[in-house]
Amino acid sequence: MAEPPGGVGDPAKVNWLGPGELSSLTTRELQQNLRLEKRRERPAQLLFEIPSSRIVHQSLGKHVVHDVVVMRSGSFDSRRVSVERRYSDFRQLHHKLQEEFQEELEEVQLPPKLLTGNFRPDSMSERRLALQDYLSQLYAMCCIRHSPLFAEFFTTQEQRKAHVLLRAGQFKAALELLQAVLEVQEKLLPWQKPTLLVPTLSALVVCYRDLDQPEEAICIANRALPIVRRYGLRAYRAALLELMVDLGYQLGRPVAQLQEELTVLRDSERGEVMQRSLKEVVIRNFI
Template identity: 70%
Template sequence: MLPVCLQVYEVVVMRSGSFDSHRVSVERRYSDFSLLHHDLLAEFGGELEDVVLPPKLLSGNFSADVISKRRLALQDYLARLYATRCARHAARFARFFTDPEQKRAHDLLRGGRFTLAAQQLQSVLELEEKLLPWQHPALSVPTLAALAVCHRDLEEAEPAFAAAQRALPAARRYGLKKYRAALLELLVDLGYQLGRPTATLQHELTGLRDAERGEATARSLKEIVVQNFT
């Protein structure tokens, strides 16, 4: 049996509209592009009629010249998607760049490999920060929450507090109740450890508990995080 050649393409993500010298990249196969295209067509239909995914290569046609042309064609495909407003703002578009890495990070977290998980999550966060100009501002909340859990379990209170603190404003503003209560609970606990003022956070948490009759704080942040990206 002949070996199967699976071509992997490097996708470099840069912040649009400004000088961005920090290189962040992911690796994707043609099947990833195909799934993205299928999902976006199912969501937006005719709005993407002018955006054509390059056809699949014939089996065994993996010469350097063909691969180079395919790379440029996929680059042009992503550029056309980005130029289409509905696709650029679609959650599915963002997940194309982050989902495999998120799943890998959360698998590491669930396995108790918190240092490796935190490193992977930091890379995801860098990707999300480049996507945020055209994505929903709450995009990074699950990543920051997972980072807070990793640092907490590594007994790194300062970075855990910082990650949770960054996630809280978006959780408040966009009604992410399960995250808001769990983040507040973690911040109050870590705040006591670090000698930070926690009265305002405790007051907010108490008010949320009273309003939701305890439902909003039924799970810890770690319990929420471990169920993500399964």
């Protein structure tokens, strides 16, 4: 019998091996193969870490912000992205979740507000660990990790800042924020609908277009359009198609199918919403 591709020492090809061949493997190779198999079978999990905090001084006082790191377990997540949140942000999240999941949250307690010693290093350290554990408890509940409220906690502030910058024409600064938002949202995707990405992808398209980077703009638009089609997001669909047709002409690419799709869509769905540009759709989303 010919040896299968990769050889008997290739962990990725263990399933090709018969009992006799397996017996020739060393203990170390068998252990390595077992670890790889377990890793492939292990479902992705979200992990949360709050490694640091800082004190922000303002004219009317000061407050603490915590660096919340979001990552996916396993070898498929090479980047740790983070957002900064105050205790009041956690409290707001908890109140929103209580309104929707009161019974499910009976056993999950938000760490209490500190009345004194907020800015002591030991207090800040204890608060970080408590909030980190709180996020893990929330994530452990199926109804919470699939809730849009959970995803919004990690993205809405940055999205709003990015849209302020976008409306002000500061597209480069908006682009950097939106790219960070997209990274967080991609980590949340196994537990959220792909529609979560559409506003961010659309805003990125606008930024790239207005920064005169049509190749990047049409690449991102091609990521957004299948999701928009699948979930029937009509306002985004017409605006994306129109922009992609314009970019296609600019880049000398065939646009006949996109143009036909846009015409059919507009003939079947007349109204103001069909006439909005992608930039108008994006801006309206966060007004």
